[in-house]
Amino acid sequence: MIRKRFILAAVLTVASTFAASAQKIQGTIVDATSGESIIGATVKYGDGKGVTTDFDGHFAIDVKSLPVKLNISFTGYKSQNITVYDDEEEINVKLLEKRSYLNDVVVVGYGTQSRTQLTGSVTTVKADVFENSTASTLDAALSGQVAGLNVTAASGQPGAESSIRIRGGNSVNASNEPLYVVDGFIYFKDPSTGSTGLSAIDGSLNPLATINPNDIESIEVLKDVSATAIYGSRGANGVILITTKKGNLGEKKAHISYGYNLGFSTVSKHLDLLNASQWARYQKDYWSNKGGYTDEQIASLGKGTDWQDAVLKTAVQQGHELSVNGSTDKSRYAFSANYTDQDGIVLNSGFQRYNFHTNVEWELRKGLKFGINATYGRSKQQGLTTTEEQVFNSSPFSAGITNSFVYALLMPPVINVYNPDGSYNFTNPYEYAYFAIGDHSSNPVYDLKESVAENINNYLLSNVWASYKIGDFTLKAAVGLNSEKLTQNYFSGAYTSLGLATQGIGGTGNRQTDTWQQEYTITYNKDINDQHHVDALAGYTKQNTTSTFSSIRTNSFTNETLKQYNLGDGAGIYTPQTGIVESTLNSVIARVNYTLLDRYNATATFRADNSSRFSKHHRWGYFPSLGLSWNVDKENFLAGVNHIDYLKLRLTGGLVGNQEINDYAFTTSYATGSYGGSSSYAKANTANENLKWETTASYNFGVDFGLWGGRLGLVLDLYYKKTSDLLLEVPLGFASGVTSQIQNVGNVENKGIELAVNGTILKRRHFVWTAAANIAHNKNTITDMGVTNNVIQGADNQQILRKGEALGSFYGLKFEGIVQQGEDVTKLPTVNGQTPKAGDVKYQDFNRDGKIDGNDRQILGSIQPDLTYGFSTQVQWREFDLSLAFAGSHGNKLYNALGRRLEQTGDSYNVLTTVLDSWTAANGGNTLPLASTTRPFSYIDDRYVQSASYLKLRNLTLGYRPRLPKSFPVSLRIYATASNLFTLTPYKGYDPEVSSGTDSGTYPSARSFVFGVNITL
């Protein structure tokens, strides 16, 4: 026996020796650009023999003798021939991708897909867009990049949120914001989670501030139903998939990058306000000349105090960015740390963020992968206090004094900021309405410098996953947590406008929001007979969100030194606010992609969602979709047409939903309060047992067209969306105990067309010039409002929801000029029972009843643009690069409430210089009435519903990569970026971009110049 074993061992050893000297060829096939292994590449040799590469892109073949010819091929890559003469070393084959748009692999919900097989409308935005933009949040960089995606900043405040609409708004009261998915984690910010219950802080932190734009590898914007239906309940407003950077497989060397930028911002536009001499003259000529100025004194006053300049400043910003990424044989990793510090252009405002991000994955054993994505950080936004909390008939807010910045614009220029001794001046004899007690008035510079209005968010977004590939199946499980702790601090001392009446007021609030997500999927991916390709997905996901909040406010402070950190000093205590909300979403998902002959594609998607936000009989929502596409260029009849790179037709249809309303809207709830020193309960909501999903039926027809060897690409989409069972806040009768209730009432329609074009204008070795442009038209119409037609909204009743009109329609009187001297006033409609006289405003008598009143109000346009467009171009010449990005909007309107306030004449506040052109008997004038008249109505008119069309140069970047000696182990890029360099707009306020549609004195936008350096090891 022993002898036999010895013989066997010896034979095996000798055999292995011969085998070692035999011709065994081994190699690895990688992508020439990314270095990543190519799985499934075909290696043909000899007489038709062949093998395919394994999970690592590796192959091994035995040949009888050398040399042997190999042919290596893989779909989408140029094939390569290699003649092997010796087997001394492994063959490393780099395959070059064929240059074609359709070979791109795009990220779709719960997976990736080749663009050739795609049926949906998906636009990809690459990392370079975010690298060129110095914006601190990704939404600002997205503006103008995607056809049909409209980004409107809420204000110019650093760290402020934007409104993003993909193909218009579908809903009235439910959210219209798209769904964000970060590395597979569904990241939706309920607007209520942005507040802790304190309402004195103007604006809120941008939910997207948790994502550092420099960590983004790509963004996929899913626009049509075939692409979004896999997110069923939340897909109605479109989906934005964010993929963060990973280490490149095959790049064994770690890449270490450090970037630093430093810049400054200034206000992009100044409003023309009266100076001291002009204001005193206007007071003397039209009002009571409270200052008692003589003509000589008026002449000597000169410019006086420019309060606008006093509260604005040149703001400094800086950022540090450190990232490390790379890979080993069995893992890849990316880490980054980022610090952003951005001062605001208004005193004592700004945004800071620390952000740490990691994205690591390991191949634990063949086919088994494990990964972690995590982002941890802290954002802090210092903003303005707002008077919005006190909305009543004679409140500062209803008078248009919305915050201290606006109050500064209204300050008479004859009032100084400081006393001669350098102390703050709190004397303003012209203030008698809102912000004065006795001889003590508030000072906006002091207000801004000493008030506190902070949003601080500590966040963790993490996702742990494992996947196992068994044959053609891949099992994947992922568990994620998004944990955010929001703290809001607010303090207005006794000498500030908000604290004046209460001897100081302050508060602090916290909100802890935890969202857990579980996701279990199985995918099946198979090529059958080179003719059929099947890619199927099924899975279950669950998301639980718990949000708790608490806030407290006190007033009447004796010591303000510690501000909100010593609320116990406040003698007056408001009722504390605490609460908890919980929501759950359980979902079953399924999708099948089928491709026949590489030409015909079909995608069937289904998602069933069970949401805790609806009544128990209506919690399940079912969202199916079907997408078809045809790669026409692969048909024989186009085989001879060389100019066409690709031609694809897409047709999709399906249903998606919206559940983004407050929790518990289906049930009766009560709110606690205080009454006569005791606790009290008031009905906050009345039950609606029929509350169900808002659903959007959506249809899309699209064409992808590529011409002339990648020189020109074109994407055209036509779509129609009908949203039914709107989640609408319907006014209720007094008997219900509440003023309104969310009901499923009405329909909204969106239909539109989008065109995106990209091209390479020139491509030489040292000179490459590319350009991209997009334009989109969307028509938004409310097609049904049930019995609740004509719902008027807004602090100045400036908007209306009306069947047949667009969401966000403005509603008011039509201005027809100023009554001139000698005009036949008998023919004019009466105003408040009076016949207008020379110098009065004329309005259109819409209902022709001979009098002007609320019934003469009409639609004055809407916030919906007719066209949105973007244009960007990049030039690379030797070591220099230049990029420009324009964005624009046409046909949308904005209510300029600030302009209206600043043209409201009186004896307290400053006004715009346009008031100097008010009608006078001597000079006429046809825009503003006699400056001493007061407004006859609170209704707005179309002078203040202004065109918000604009064309902005969002970004201009010039970069330089100096050629360093080879011995220098780093690459370097220095750059200069200008943002918002110019805006062409007829809008008369600071900035035509105000997402709410009402510009009541929002934080003005800034023009910034940033200089930076990036060093990569």
Next chain:
Amino acid sequence: MDIKAFLIAAFAAVALNVSAATSQNDGVITVKVNKASKVLVEKWIEAYKAVNPAVEISVVSGKNADADLTLVSSHQEGVNVTYVGRYALLPVTSAKNPLLDDIQRKEWKSKDIKSLFFTAEDLDEEYEEEVEGKHNKLKDKLTVYSGSSKASLSGIFASHFGRTSDDLRGNRIAGDDLYLLSAIDEDKASVTFNALSNLYDLASRTLRNDLVLLPLGVKASQREALRSGNLDETIELIENENIDLIPVEEIGFTYNNFDADIDQFLQWIVSTGQQYNHEAGFLRLTDKEVESQLRLLVQNN
């Protein structure tokens, strides 16, 4: 069969298997070379041992071989290296190439070589070729062969013309660059490039009979030397004149170990040993390079 005999056979086989990977004995300088440089290195060793008989130097090869000195064929960053010679690369085709007349009728300037050997740099050009069918007839008929192994000089050739080896057109070979000449011998309508040591017969000092150099667009006097087919005239020309069409790169030794014996051996190669470079088809270092390499060796001590 006797168990003992099997055991001996098995042991011998295993020993043979691992011998290449076994580390070298103390007191022996081991040198790892590629095929193209083997002749030159062996000449150096032979001549050095003639004057230093006590020193033992052996040449090793193979992918797993470990050695004190490893010959490298390009400029190295971040490692200790002593440069010991230079080589030049010339474009070449088979003497039996059916397109030889067309090739020889042309003067191959830099842009022609780039166009022939590399993928189009320019989208317009590539488009015209690939899609509009505006083909460069000669280019389309000729297949380019280049090496894909780590030791291949393809990267040197490509970088001389401002490109990378990934940009080379045509087919690849796996194995020593010497096999590129086998490839063009088999596929006659083809071109490649190679080092002088592979292109010329070192014994007769003339270009191999089966090869023809691509006529380069150089000055008339320079053209004569290249046309002559004489190795020494070619070397003299390249050493004395800077011809931007001919890539010239250094060879050197990187070291795993450095001691007095190795130092002396390298100093000898850099100085006395240079006389053997031409014989093996290599260019000598310039006087300036000799001086700087000797200075660096002194610093290493």
